[in-house]
Amino acid sequence: MTRISHEILEQNRAARDLVLVGLQTRGVHLARRIAENISRIEGFSPTVGSLDPRLWRDDPDVASGQPLQPSDIPDGVTDKPVVIVDDVLYTGRTVRAAMEALLDFGRASRIQLAVLVDRGHRELPIRPDFIGKNIPTARDERVQVSLLETDSGDSVTLRRDQ
Amino acid sequence: MTTTVTPSTESGIASTRKNLIDIDDLTREEILEILDSAEGMLEIASRDVRKTPALRGKTIITMFFENSTRTRVSFEQAGKILGADVINVTASASSVSKGESLLNTVKTLQAMQVDALVVRHPHSGAPYFIAKHADAAVVNAGDGTHAHPTQSLLDLFTVHQHVGDLAGKKVALAGDILYSRVARSDIHAFQKLGAEVSIACPNTLLPNEWKPGTRLDESSGFGGVNIAKSVDEAVDGADVVMALRIQKERQDAGHLPSMREYSDRWGINSKRMALANSDALLMHPGPMNEGVEISTDVAHGAQSVVEEQVMNGVAVRMAVLYTLCAPGRSSRLNGSSDEVA
Amino acid sequence: MTNKRKLAVTGGRVIDPGQGIDKTADVLIVDGKIEDIVDAGGSYADYEIIDATGKVVTPGFVDLHTHLREPGQEWKETIATGTQAAAQGGFTTVCAMPNTDPVQDSASVIEDVLRKANSEGAVRVLTIGAITVGQQGKQLSPMGELADAGVIGFSDDGNPVNDANLMRQALAYSVDLGLPIINHAEDKKIRGNGVMAAGEVATRLGLAGAPAEAETAMVARDLHLADLTGAQLHVPHISTIGSLVALRSAKECGVNVTAEVTPHHITLSDRWVYGERGDVPEVVGLDAYDTNTKVNPPLRNVSDRDAMVEGLAEGLIDIIRPTTRPTLRPTKYVLMTRRHMGSTFSRLRLRKSLRTRPETSSD
Numbered sequence: 001m002t003r004i005s006h007e008i009l010e011q012n013r014a015a016r017d018l019v020l021v022g023l024q025t026r027g028v029h030l031a032r033r034i035a036e037n038i039s040r041i042e043g044f045s046p047t048v049g050s051l052d053p054r055l056w057r058d059d060p061d062v063a064s065g066q067p068l069q070p071s072d073i074p075d076g077v078t079d080k081p082v083v084i085v086d087d088v089l090y091t092g093r094t095v096r097a098a099m100e101a102l103l104d105f106g107r108a109s110r111i112q113l114a115v116l117v118d119r120g121h122r123e124l125p126i127r128p129d130f131i132g133k134n135i136p137t138a139r140d141e142r143v144q145v146s147l148l149e150t151d152s153g154d155s156v157t158l159r160r161d162q
Numbered sequence: 163m164t165t166t167v168t169p170s171t172e173s174g175i176a177s178t179r180k181n182l183i184d185i186d187d188l189t190r191e192e193i194l195e196i197l198d199s200a201e202g203m204l205e206i207a208s209r210d211v212r213k214t215p216a217l218r219g220k221t222i223i224t225m226f227f228e229n230s231t232r233t234r235v236s237f238e239q240a241g242k243i244l245g246a247d248v249i250n251v252t253a254s255a256s257s258v259s260k261g262e263s264l265l266n267t268v269k270t271l272q273a274m275q276v277d278a279l280v281v282r283h284p285h286s287g288a289p290y291f292i293a294k295h296a297d298a299a300v301v302n303a304g305d306g307t308h309a310h311p312t313q314s315l316l317d318l319f320t321v322h323q324h325v326g327d328l329a330g331k332k333v334a335l336a337g338d339i340l341y342s343r344v345a346r347s348d349i350h351a352f353q354k355l356g357a358e359v360s361i362a363c364p365n366t367l368l369p370n371e372w373k374p375g376t377r378l379d380e381s382s383g384f385g386g387v388n389i390a391k392s393v394d395e396a397v398d399g400a401d402v403v404m405a406l407r408i409q410k411e412r413q414d415a416g417h418l419p420s421m422r423e424y425s426d427r428w429g430i431n432s433k434r435m436a437l438a439n440s441d442a443l444l445m446h447p448g449p450m451n452e453g454v455e456i457s458t459d460v461a462h463g464a465q466s467v468v469e470e471q472v473m474n475g476v477a478v479r480m481a482v483l484y485t486l487c488a489p490g491r492s493s494r495l496n497g498s499s500d501e502v503a
Numbered sequence: 504m505t506n507k508r509k510l511a512v513t514g515g516r517v518i519d520p521g522q523g524i525d526k527t528a529d530v531l532i533v534d535g536k537i538e539d540i541v542d543a544g545g546s547y548a549d550y551e552i553i554d555a556t557g558k559v560v561t562p563g564f565v566d567l568h569t570h571l572r573e574p575g576q577e578w579k580e581t582i583a584t585g586t587q588a589a590a591q592g593g594f595t596t597v598c599a600m601p602n603t604d605p606v607q608d609s610a611s612v613i614e615d616v617l618r619k620a621n622s623e624g625a626v627r628v629l630t631i632g633a634i635t636v637g638q639q640g641k642q643l644s645p646m647g648e649l650a651d652a653g654v655i656g657f658s659d660d661g662n663p664v665n666d667a668n669l670m671r672q673a674l675a676y677s678v679d680l681g682l683p684i685i686n687h688a689e690d691k692k693i694r695g696n697g698v699m700a701a702g703e704v705a706t707r708l709g710l711a712g713a714p715a716e717a718e719t720a721m722v723a724r725d726l727h728l729a730d731l732t733g734a735q736l737h738v739p740h741i742s743t744i745g746s747l748v749a750l751r752s753a754k755e756c757g758v759n760v761t762a763e764v765t766p767h768h769i770t771l772s773d774r775w776v777y778g779e780r781g782d783v784p785e786v787v788g789l790d791a792y793d794t795n796t797k798v799n800p801p802l803r804n805v806s807d808r809d810a811m812v813e814g815l816a817e818g819l820i821d822i823i824r825p826t827t828r829p830t831l832r833p834t835k836y837v838l839m840t841r842r843h844m845g846s847t848f849s850r851l852r853l854r855k856s857l858r859t860r861p862e863t864s865s866d
Contacts, residue, residue: 052202055214055244055484067195068202068481104211187786286709287792294789308709343709369706370714383707415695 004114004130011112011129012081016020018046019077019108021096024104025069025088029149030116033084036069049073051084056097073100078106083130087145089115092126105145117156181300182482183289185311186383188352193318193354196481200319203484204477207243217246220277220487225251225267226303227283232448232472233303233313237280240479246277246487264288268295277487281305286343299486310343313447314351316478320471321402322355324443329356334396334438336362336430337406337455340369340417343404344447349384352402360388362396363428366417393428400438405430405443405456421454431457435465443467507534516553519562530560563595563626567763567824568739570660571597571628574615575604582616586625592825595626601633602660608633608644613652630710634659634673634684640666641803643673650680656737660683663797665690667724674734683735683761688721688746689800700773700801708776710793715807718800719745726753729760729775738762741820742800744810763822767798769812772805 012018022031028034028050039045052069084098095113102108114130119137137143137158144157179192188196206214222241226234234250241248251266271279278299281289286306293300304310318328325331333352339345339361352359365374368389372378378387390396397403412418435444444456444465452458461468510532517528517540524540531550566589572580582599589597599616601607607616613630620628632649636642638659646657657677664670664686677684697713699705705712722738726749729736741747741762753760762860774781778790796802814820 054202054218055206067198068484070202070205072205100215104209104213184787290787290789291794306709307711346709370701370712371703371706382703 001033001116001132002037004132005034005041007130008034008083008114009038009042010113012083014042014044015081016044016046017080019049019080019082020046020075021049021051021073021077021084021098021102023051023083023094024066025150026087026145026147027085029147030087030114034083034085034114038094047074049077051101053094053097053101056101058097059093059095062101073105075101076106077108079109080106081110081112082108083112083114085114087116087147088117088143089126089128089131090121090143092122092124093150095126096124116145117143179486181289181293181302182311182486183293183300183302183305184309185314185347186249186309186353188311188354190354191226192495193315193351196315196478196485197319197322199481199485200315200474200477201323203480205482207239207473207476207480212243213245214243215245216484217244217277220246221249221275222246222278222280222483222487223249223251223271223276223298224280224303225253225271225282227253227281227288228304230282230304233282233475236475237301237303237312237479237483240476240483241278243346243476244480244484245489246483264291265295265395266290270495272296272298278483290371291356299500301482301486302366304343307341307343308346310347311351312475312479312482314347315482317348317350317404317445317447318355319474319478320445321443323470323474324467327356328352331357332399332439333359333400333402333404334390334400335358335392335404335406336364336393336428337404338367338394338408338412339363339406340370341409341412342406346384348404349387353384353386357402358388359386360390360396360400362390362393362420364424367412393430394434394437397430397434398437400442402443402445403430403435403438404447405450405461406447407449407451408455409451421451425454425457429455429457430460432460432463435460435463441465445471448472509533509547509550510553511550512553512555512560513545513547514543515558515560517560521562528560531611531815540588553861561593564593565596565598566592566594567822569597569599570602571599571605571616573619574612582619582628583623586620586623586628590625595823596629597626597630598655600658600660601631602638606633606637607631607654608636608638608649610645610648610652611656613649613654617653627863629653629655631655632657634664634686635669637650638662640664640669643676646673646676646680646682650682654724656683656685658739659687661687663687663689663691663721667728670725671732674728674732674736678732678734681735683713683737685737685739686721686725687739688718688725690721691719693717693720697801698797699776699836700807702773702804703784704773704776708787710776710792713801715743715803717751719743722746723749725757726750729753730756730758733759734763735759740765740768740800740824741812741814742768742803743807747810747814747819750814754819761821762819763824764811764815764820765798765824767802768800768808769815769823770808771802772797772808773802774805775802 020031020035022028031048035046035048049072051071054068085096086094099111112129115128116132117126118131118134121139135143135158140160142159144159146155147152148154192421206212224234224237238248238250276298278301279292279296280301280303281292282303283305286307286308289300289302302309302311321328335345335348349359372389374389375391376389378384408424413420418424442465444455444460446468448468450456450461512530513649514527517530527543528540529543529545530537552576569585570580571582571585573582586597606610607613607630613632616630630653632646632654633644634657636644640659649729664673671688674684694713694717696711699710699712701712725736728751737758738750741764750762772781774783775796776793777784778788778793
């Protein structure tokens with residue numbers, strides 16, 4: 001996470017109006033961690049927002065069991081650099097939905113993508129700018145990310161679906 | 163933040179329900195699921211750009227056989243924010259008063275591939291009839307004196323936003339119970355979430371077998387409701403006070419001597435609100451008859467959340483429409499679920 | 504030499520409550536009259552044989568309350584079709600209600616009906632005259648003239664006689680004629696908009712309920728007036744406990760009254776409106792608001808229904824009358840109108856616990 005935080009800073013020339021937008025629940029916590037890191041490194045705290053792209057998806061997942069979360073991006077994104085933060089990048093559909101949802105909050109000057117894990121199998125032309133780790137997987141495997149904030153600890157688990 | 167939800171099935175409400183006709187059909191878990199989604203929907207409905215493509219390409223028809231601007235607009239807005247095409251059909255119940263015509267209307271719409279029918283009808287039971295003959299999801303926007311499920315859901319949501327868990331909270335409903343579908347749905351809804359419900363109104367506006375000063379038992383279908391002897395008794399110590407409309411027709415039908423007598427003896431005014439808890443919520447499904455069932459100062463007072471109810475109505479209806487109409491519903495009904503990424 | 508027509512109906516279960524017969528037997532009919540009822544198994548050389556094995560043989564039923572719709576509404580029914588339907592249901596006598604157009608409130612209309620019945624009717628037709636002119640409840644019809652024309656009783660069909668004094672006068676007047684008054688006892692104001700019986704089911708379904716007292720109050724009134732005048736009263740379609748209690752008291756006091764009940768009021772209850780064949784569902788399903796259950800008087804509570812069964816068993820209620828033309832409009836949907844013909848099926852079902860006594864109102 002620290003490395004990613006540095007990379008983000010470099011690529012954005014330490015822009016003070018940087019906005020980190022976390023996706024779903026875990027992306028938000030990751031975004032906050034990055035913001036804390038940046039605050040330690042550079043002394044300023046970038047804005048952290050949350051976004052639930054559920055209603056912009058092109059695939060049905062109402063059955064995911066998670067209720068729709070409210071989104072919150074304080075002060076919008078118009079003319080600001082945005083980094084979307086998520087835990088796992090897989091087909092890329094979530095990120096596509098997130099970008100479209102983000103448009104309703106304003107016209108960002110640029111949008112980048114930071115993910116903790118890239119497990120491959122992209123179905124859309126989406127590529128991450130900042131990657132925690134590449135973990136090649138088979139389609140029948142699941143990547144489970146646990147975070148201290150939401151689960152019992154920090155870990156990434158690879159599991160095979162039965 | 164939100165109460166823990168354990169959906170009854172892995173995929174929750176969307177995979178088991180086609181219609182929403184009566185709040186009594188829903189389990190506690192299903193209700194909580196809708197309330198949780200409504201929170202997210204509320205945020206979207208409050209943005210500058212209020213639009214999502216979630217129900218893009220879906221057709222929702224509002225069929226209102228009874229006049230109602232507010233409810234219809236609420237549903238229309240809910241559908242439109244979700245990106246659906248919303249078509250409003252108004253028909254007078256008398257012109258479609260014969261069963262054949264109603265049937266024909268429904269069959270015709272059916273042939274045009276409608277995804278959802280939002281129906282308001284002056285006769286109890288109409289949505290059941292429509293649901294039997296239509297493949298579309300049927301959402302009851304109020305049928306006769308029977309039910310108004312989305313109203314009770316938005317009432318629940320409003321209270322939930324303020325007090326969180328409703329278990330053990332005291333809710334007082336005052337007004338025309340006999341003719342009120344909102345009363346019936348609210349009684350079911352609040353009880354399902356564990357609240358203690360009391361109702362208060364003149365004896366002439368109670369179903370004949372409900373006696374003041376008693377508590378209904380399970381066999382009535384409204385088990386646990388306390389029928390207060392006076393509105394003061396119901397409001398005493400309440401966390402929520404809901405005032406229901408009294409219509410002039412009741413006086414004409416001989417149920418009440420006058421509106422003034424009702425307002426004196428049963429109306430919600432500041433003196434009565436003082437009996438409730440200091441942070442009690444004052445609610446009304448609208449439209450309000452100020453001076454009759456609710457005094458003007460209370461209606462616009464600090465405890466009144468009536469305006470919130472309106473906005474919450476859109477959010478709750480978005481949650482309901484999304485749950486019933488979202489793409490992939492048919493595959494969900496077959497039990498499959500997709501991996502999220 | 505004329506050959507008398509000889510018919511033998513053989514091997515059936517012959518039931519004639521009037522003679523206390525219930526056995527497997529052969530019925531011998533000569534020249535249109537029943538000659539003998541003998542134990543089954545005989546052989547009848549020159550008789551036409553109708554094999555009734557496995558079937559029930561009874562005297563023809565009497566339908567006390569038929570709507571032949573002629574004159575005036577021949578598109579709905581005619582004397583010809585109505586009587587044919589009756590015959591198919593096992594009814595050999597029908598009593599034609601006066602709600603024709605013009606109303607059966609004058610001798611000429613009665614004569615018309617009887618003449619038509621004679622030439623086109625498939626069964627015997629008796630007529631019922633209106634109590635009031637045009638069934639409007641304002642002025643007595645020429646009851647004497649109607650009696651002369653052959654009516655067997657008076658009724659305003661589905662219109663209750665609201666004016667208590669007029670009802671009293673009608674009863675008093677009928678004493679001279681020795682004919683019964685049949686009043687549809689229903690206080691429409693108490694009933695209000697009720698589309699089903701008031702009670703838990705109506706409350707739960709949000710349907711306007713008709714309290715039992717809409718019937719009971721007027722039945723009680725009629726019984727007292729019958730007592731006052733010494734007239735013969737017939738209470739149609741009794742359905743509430745309150746009515747039954749008043750009836751018992753009246754009969755004990757010697758009031759000349761008979762009462763009838765419909766098959767559905769001794770079998771169904773208001774729970775049938777849930778559409779679950781009488782069960783109370785946990786969650787109201789799509790079959791609820793079943794339009795088939797809307798009748799007048801409405802299907803009552805279970806305790807009323809049970810009381811009607813007992814009342815019939817003890818002879819307090821004299822007659823089962825089949826329903827003809829129940830209106831099926833629960834909430835102004837006219838989905839269909841139906842006609843039940845022949846309550847034979849229901850009588851057989853109840854046979855074990857009940858006596859049935861088909862009876863004409865003139866007996």
